[in-house]
Amino acid sequence: MNNKKYIFFIITALIVVTGGLFFYFKDTLFSIDSSKNTNIATENSNESIEVNTNQEVVFTGDQGYLLKGKLLKPAFEKEYKTLPDTLYNLEFNDRLFLVNNVDGAQKTYSLVAENTLDNLNSYQGTWEQKELITYLKLASQGAVEFPSYLGAMHIDYSLISTDEFNNKYQDYFIETVDNYGMSQLPYDVKNKIIDFYQSKEGASYRYKLKGKQTSADLIWRGALTGKDKEEVAILLNSTENSLDDKYILLVYACKSNPKDSYQEYYLVYNETFYNRVLLDRLKTTADGEEYIRDIYMNSNDLKRTEFDGVVIKQFNATDEVLVYSKDYDKLIKYHQTPLRKIEEEEEY
Structure with a gap:
């Protein structure tokens, strides 16, 4: 009888230890460094989480426009209303940077990779980009949403990666x-x-x-x-x-x-x-x-x-x-x- 109790105790202990090791290694193997700029897949889901990439894209289409977003801070309403809804007509080889590339959300763009007032003040844009730059300065302060894109063609054809542009x-x-x-x-x-x-x-x-x-x-x-x-x-x-x-x-x-x-x-x-x-x-x-x-x-x-x-x-x-x-x-x-x-x- 004592032998049976002893064997039962040993088996129970092994189960507890094995279970603990399983959950330890499970958590270690599937742990995520959230600071990395990558698409992350969870163990039990096929969904991916995309984070901001500041990816550079190049315009190649015939007609493309950058449009105003929403006003976020009422204190900037006057400046916001003075700018047109269509901020800029894109030209061939114009370079843009993705600001918001979250899956399912509307993509937004900027002329610079890092949207600070210093960068935008020093940006050497064209006369036609004047209103867009003014708007981007508001966006860099969180006063408005960054501009979105509207084009006659599908975005995958009119805004392409720099590598694709250079090759083609x-x-x-x-x-x-x-x-x-x-x-x-x-x-x-x-x-x-x-x-x-x-x-x-x-x-x-x-x-x-x-x-x-x-x-x-x-x-x-x-x-x-x-x-x-x-x-x-x-x-x-x-x-x-x-x-x-x-x-x-x-x-x-x-x-x-x-x-x-x-x-x-x-x-x-x-x-x-x-x-x-x-x-x-x-x-x-x-x-x-x-x-x-x-x-x-x-x-x-x-x-x-x-x-x-x-x-x-x-x-x-x-x-x-x-x-x-x-x-x-x-x-x-x-x-x-x-x-x-x-x-x-x-x-x-």
Whole structure:
């Protein structure tokens, strides 16, 4: 009997010790250092807790805005009301820092990583960012919520990480002396050009200003296929031989309605040239007045196009004009010579 009591006592003691060790190691293995900036998963839940990261993001879209948040301290109501609801229209390559990145909450942003008055006072912003900086100073004092983002495109496409931006856009669209004008191209056109650069045909072409060329000579923007559309023609240089003037002209038409939030483009014309080329427009504006150049369209008389056209200029050559044809959904090239004269030249 005593042996049975002794065995029972030993078993009970082992259970108590084993249970204590289990809970000790359980607490040790699953303990959390709350000061670390990480996503934390608990043992019995799949939920993650995200903390502020001050992650830097870069704007790449066509339309993006930073908007006012709520007033948090009534003492700052006067300053708050003097600022517009839309604080800033974002531009390509604008850098922002995430302030609030908590899962499920609206994301907010700043121009600086550490939001102190000293940092904001020393921040060298543009004139267009003046109201945003004033608002951020209020936010840094806890007087208002930090600004939120509103854009025409999904945020995952228009605000991307710096690594993604550097890998995809940095080499092609950052403004430099030779690259001026490329940053202003529509989002979808930028991506179409990247696709072209990465193709077999486009691997040897890049955008580059030469000599006295300006971006207006190589990038054409206007309405080719419909009213208020923003369409693009661009001349790219061959990199095979720096001494040669070899270009390819790519023209992108917009298939979207001008009021659509996302503008989608498609290639409507391309041509290779073996001499220096300049681009011009049929429709120009000066002193608030619009001027339209009438052209020959396989005719003996000058005619007026419904929309704009791409004028192609080459040294010691007659101008040529690209005009959109609705019937064929393509651009038709017209030599700026009366039809009568063209026919006479063909006879000889």
